[in-house]
Amino acid sequence: MAPPHPDAPSLSVQPSPLELRRCSEWLTQHCQIRAVPPEPTGKLDLCLNEVLANLIDHGGAAEFTSPVDLTLELADCGDRGLATLTIVDAGPAFDPLSVSRGPLPRTLAEAEPGGLGLLLVHRFMDERSYQRAGDRNVLKLGVYFSKDP
Amino acid sequence: MMQTASIRSDDVLEPDGSIKLRKVVLSGRLDMLGMEDIALKLTSLTAIKPLPVILDLRDVSFLASIGIRSIISSARALDQKGGRMVILLGGNELVKATLESTGIDDVIPMVAEEDQAERDALA
Numbered sequence: 001m002a003p004p005h006p007d008a009p010s011l012s013v014q015p016s017p018l019e020l021r022r023c024s025e026w027l028t029q030h031c032q033i034r035a036v037p038p039e040p041t042g043k044l045d046l047c048l049n050e051v052l053a054n055l056i057d058h059g060g061a062a063e064f065t066s067p068v069d070l071t072l073e074l075a076d077c078g079d080r081g082l083a084t085l086t087i088v089d090a091g092p093a094f095d096p097l098s099v100s101r102g103p104l105p106r107t108l109a110e111a112e113p114g115g116l117g118l119l120l121v122h123r124f125m126d127e128r129s130y131q132r133a134g135d136r137n138v139l140k141l142g143v144y145f146s147k148d149p
Numbered sequence: 150m151m152q153t154a155s156i157r158s159d160d161v162l163e164p165d166g167s168i169k170l171r172k173v174v175l176s177g178r179l180d181m182l183g184m185e186d187i188a189l190k191l192t193s194l195t196a197i198k199p200l201p202v203i204l205d206l207r208d209v210s211f212l213a214s215i216g217i218r219s220i221i222s223s224a225r226a227l228d229q230k231g232g233r234m235v236i237l238l239g240g241n242e243l244v245k246a247t248l249e250s251t252g253i254d255d256v257i258p259m260v261a262e263e264d265q266a267e268r269d270a271l272a
Binding site for chain 2: 018042043053120
């Protein structure tokens with residue numbers, strides 16, 4: 001897994017509910033600057049929110065003392081672009097992509113309120129990878145978009 | 150500055166003054182902070198009485214899983230009391246895709262038009 005380009009926009013935040021919106025503002029601002037359309041930007045924003053919310057809900061003490069590092073990279077893939085967000089945290093080893101979820105609900109009684117955030121990550125992201133690098137979790141989420149206006 | 154979350158409701162009354170239909174309108178960003186602001190009111194408006202309820206999400210700009218959980222809990226409680234919830238989306242494609250991705254469209258009716266929402270809620 002290649003490290004992010006040194007010139008890619010990055011942000012370091014404490015994982016707290018108050019910081020979630022700052023992360024979203026940072027992401028949407030840089031996506032807009034780089035002409036990523038609103039729909040893939042919205043999906044990336046939602047998945048970033050879900051991953052950070054998961055860290056806040058389930059992370060260990062290290063989550064609150066060590067920052068989470070975010071990096072946004074754009075790649076040219078012919079007639080498409082690829083926006084990739086790298087999320088690095090110092091919490092216990094945890095691969096959110098390994099979490100499996102049962103079938104979708106058929107009735108309201110079957111609808112499980114939990115596990116929806118990671119399901120959204122699986123459904124909305126075109127590229128997903130996880131690696132434990134030293135004492136840090138490195139999660140990469142990517143979404144393709146058309147370069148046509 | 151990102152738009153905050155808000156909630157308001159409007160009851161359609163029968164001639165005798167009883168509630169025929171409740172419209173609950175959510176707007177803004179339904180993330181962790183947004184749901185802190187509105188979750189209790191959403192529950193009190195949708196999950197206490199056995200009513201037909203239209204949950205209007207047309208002006209929701211962002212729906213995180215914490216918001217979906219709250220909607221599921223309210224719809225389930227309403228269903229157990231004998232009420233019925235219909236979600237009104239208009240042309241809100243991101244919220245529609247979010248709900249469809251989690252399978253909620255199969256367990257809570259979702260419609261684009263207000264007239265259809267009223268018909269389905271009252272059916």
